Every structure is written in structure tokens, then in C-alpha cells.
Amino acid sequence: MKIQIKEVSSSADLNAFVRFPFKHYAGNQYWVPPLIRDEKRYLSKNNPVLKHAELQLILALYNGKIVGRAAAIINHKENEASGVKHARFGWIEFINKIDVSKALFKYLEDWSKARGMTALKGPFGFTNFDKAGMLYEGFDQLSTMATIYNHSYYPKHLESLGYKKLADWFEFIAPVPQETPEKIIRLSKTIYERYGLQDINVKKKKDIQKLLDQFFPLVEASYADIEGFVPFTTEQIEFYKKRFYPFINPDLTKFVADKDGRLIAFGITMPSFSKALQKANGRLLPFGIFYIKKALKKNDLADLYLIGVHPEWQNKGVPAIIMNAIIEGFRKNNIKFSESNPELETNNKLHQLMANYDTKIHKKRRVFIKELYELA
Missing domain, CATH: 3.40.630.30 (Gcn5-related N-acetyltransferase (GNAT))
Known part of the structure; x- marks a missing residue:
């Protein structure tokens, strides 16, 4: 041949x-x-x-x-x-x-x-x-x-x-619990009180826009040790802002700051666009944009797109705060199931956190x- x-x-x-x-x-x-x-x-x-x-x-x-x-x-x-x-x-x-x-x-x-x-x-x-x-x-x-x-x-x-x-990398899927595990609620409350952490209120997309200058440096700090990591240039940051910003639902995000107001952790989840993109079949027009907008507003599946915690805070239970808030956002938006993005098999802390939920590994790459x- x-x-x-x-x-x-x-x-x-x-x-x-x-x-x-x-x-x-x-x-x-x-x-x-x-x-x-x-x-x-x-x-x-x-x-x-x-x-x-x-x-x-x-x-x-x-x-x-x-x-x-x-x-x-x-x-x-x-x-x-x-x-x-x-x-x-x-x-x-x-x-x-x-x-x-x-x-x-x-x-x-x-x-x-x-x-x-x-x-x-x-x-x-x-x-x-x-x-x-x-x-x-x-x-x-x-x-x-x-x-x-x-x-x-x-x-x-x-x-x-x-x-x-x-x-x-492993990918997890789990039903959204009707109630957040009591262990996670207690842990979140303790962490807030112990370190004086504060939520950054995000109600509209423009609120997220204001955070992006802190967001990308935090992404770099959070993922610096991951295989294949590449720091962003200023031009790339502007490029990615335009590429992903339209898909964000503020209700499905979480941003946490330290006592001085510095962004230290985030969780970005999105409604699943998989079925909408299948229907669009590569095209936004004439109907693709309609399928995507519909998926953004009404969906029972969400993707855990990106979770990051500054290295200084990764051993202090902060991921529990992010997960707690994300689950509340899921329930508010009638999300029934959530799927993680690929997570390194060596990320034992995340695996331990996932064990608090009814998760299963359903993909490996x-x-x-x-x-x-x-x-x-």
C-alpha cells in the first residue's frame, strides 16, 4: 500500500x-x-x-x-x-x-x-x-x-x-447529589473561617471579564508542573478570551480570593455542548448557533472544564470550597450529571475529593x- x-x-x-x-x-x-x-x-x-x-x-x-x-x-x-x-x-x-x-x-x-x-x-x-x-x-x-x-x-x-x-488521564462522571456531602460543607466552612477567604461574586459575564487579568496568571501557577504545560503570551490570552468567553455561564463558575482580595482559586464549568455540536455538524449557520444557545440555557449535563488552585493553597482544602459551590450551581441550573475534564492519574488529592461523590471513571486517555x- x-x-x-x-x-x-x-x-x-x-x-x-x-x-x-x-x-x-x-x-x-x-x-x-x-x-x-x-x-x-x-x-x-x-x-x-x-x-x-x-x-x-x-x-x-x-x-x-x-x-x-x-x-x-x-x-x-x-x-x-x-x-x-x-x-x-x-x-x-x-x-x-x-x-x-x-x-x-x-x-x-x-x-x-x-x-x-x-x-x-x-x-x-x-x-x-x-x-x-x-x-x-x-x-x-x-x-x-x-x-x-x-x-x-x-x-x-x-x-x-x-x-x-x-x-x-482519567475522566470522571457523577450524578449531581441532591445534597452536598456534610463532610464537604463542614470542611468548606472551616477553611473560610481559618484563612479569612472570601467569594468573588460573579453574576454576569462582565464580572468574569474583570477577573481575567488575574485568572490567566493563576492558571499558569496552578498547572505549571503538568506535562506539556506552556506559559501564555499576552496575545494568546486575548485569543483565548475570545474563543471561550461565549460558552461561559456565570452560575457555573466559582472564584475565591484570599483575605487581601487576591484570586487564589477558580472553578469553570460549562453546560455540555456535545449534542449541540453534533447537531450543528461543524457549522454555526443556519441552525448551529441555535443549538448552542439552547444548550447554554437548558441542559442536564455539565462539563467540569477547569479547576485551579494556587500552589500555596493546594494543601489547605480549598478544592473542597470550589466543588461545594459548583454543586450548588448545578442544582440551581437543574444539572443532573457532571463530567470532569481529563485529570492526571497521579492527581491523588483530586481523586480523594472525587471519592466523596458517586463518581466513576468512564474514560481513560x-x-x-x-x-x-x-x-x-
Whole structure:
């Protein structure tokens, strides 16, 4: 099976790259499509991350037909901060033919080595706000707006090509309790009183807007030790504000400050947009925007999108405050179930907190790595 690798070099190529998964997952009830317009914009030269990152998109062709795709990425800012020379792969898709995946990864590895990289890891995006981790359990579960869905044969292909586990993430789902566990209520009250913590009242979206200058530095501090973390630039912060701000419901957020008014913790949850995006099928018009707005206002499922606590406060029970408030917001908005974003398997403190609720792990995903010097 002779596979041709074509570098994406035109708007027509980019269009084909973005649209390939729509055919690849046609009829799959668990895949959640992106918005085509947003995906094109994100992968274009207008993305501010490309001021300090390299990107090459590729297509795999067989007899002129697209059978796979991938993105080769080097985030120089990450490498400088961590002292490594790692390339990333992302946006990876391929049919169930080893010749296809082998051709894609040969290109990715050769591209990375030609630029002096010593390892290739993924799937990752550019930053921590991008989708990451290849699904290896939970193929019969509905995906989310913020996570990757892939066919069950993907991890097997990577393992056969010499890729090994770098990190695993788990995703939890749980019914929203009719009452908050008494243990969490007592703990929250004690923490507030002991440290003089205070809530930051957020009633409207414009209230959140005022917090964003403190929010992004706190995200960086909270997630600095996570694999693949990349600090944000000013341009990226403005880019992400515009990208995610429309999806936020203030009732499903929580912001906590210390006694001096400094933001130390946050919880951002969102109504699930999975079914709305499936109905939109990549387009906002004519009806996609209606499905999304409806999901924002009326929904029985929420995604625990992002929870962060400043390192100075991570061992003082502050996550319990965030969870307590989030659950109250869920009940207020008639949310019946909640699903976490991917959480590191080594995040034992979060796992212990989740044990207070009727949670179960329903998806597992993995980031792989391959040392490239072994190929020389």
C-alpha cells in the first residue's frame, strides 16, 4: 500500500485537513465535531502561538484519496522552559491500515529530527487549552467539546510503532447529589473561617471579564508542573478570551480570593455542548448557533472544564470550597450529571475529593512519547 504524504500548503488543503474527520467518523454517535470555522482559524498563521511555535500540517493520501492527517508541532517556549528538545504531534487521524499510520509518523519523526528534536510526544495541541491525550478506554462514551475522540485501534498502532506511555488521564462522571456531602460543607466552612477567604461574586459575564487579568496568571501557577504545560503570551490570552468567553455561564463558575482580595482559586464549568455540536455538524449557520444557545440555557449535563488552585493553597482544602459551590450551581441550573475534564492519574488529592461523590471513571486517555535518537 503506497502512501503519499502531502504537506498542507493552501486554503484548499487546510479545508480538506479540517473536514477529513467528518467523513472518518461519519455515523459514529460518540464523536463530537469541532466548528469548522474555528478549527480553520486556529490552525492558520493568525494563531498567536505560532510566534514562538512551528507547525506543519500533513495529509496521507492513497490513490489520491485522503486516508489520514496529522500536525507536527514544536513549541519553542515549552522547550526553553523545560530544557528539552521535544516535538509534538496532534490532530492525528488515520484509517485502520498500519501503512498509513507508519507513513504519517515517519514524516513526523523525520520532520522533528531535522529540527534537532530528540523526542516526539502526543497527541497534544499547542498549549494546555488544547485537546490532548489519546482515548484508550471509553470508546462507547460521548466525547466532549474539550477532548479528543478516536477509534479504538489508534493506541495499538502507536504501540506497534514504538511509542510508549508518557502520562495517563482519567475522566470522571457523577450524578449531581441532591445534597452536598456534610463532610464537604463542614470542611468548606472551616477553611473560610481559618484563612479569612472570601467569594468573588460573579453574576454576569462582565464580572468574569474583570477577573481575567488575574485568572490567566493563576492558571499558569496552578498547572505549571503538568506535562506539556506552556506559559501564555499576552496575545494568546486575548485569543483565548475570545474563543471561550461565549460558552461561559456565570452560575457555573466559582472564584475565591484570599483575605487581601487576591484570586487564589477558580472553578469553570460549562453546560455540555456535545449534542449541540453534533447537531450543528461543524457549522454555526443556519441552525448551529441555535443549538448552542439552547444548550447554554437548558441542559442536564455539565462539563467540569477547569479547576485551579494556587500552589500555596493546594494543601489547605480549598478544592473542597470550589466543588461545594459548583454543586450548588448545578442544582440551581437543574444539572443532573457532571463530567470532569481529563485529570492526571497521579492527581491523588483530586481523586480523594472525587471519592466523596458517586463518581466513576468512564474514560481513560494517554499521551505517548518516542525517543528519536534511537532511530539514528
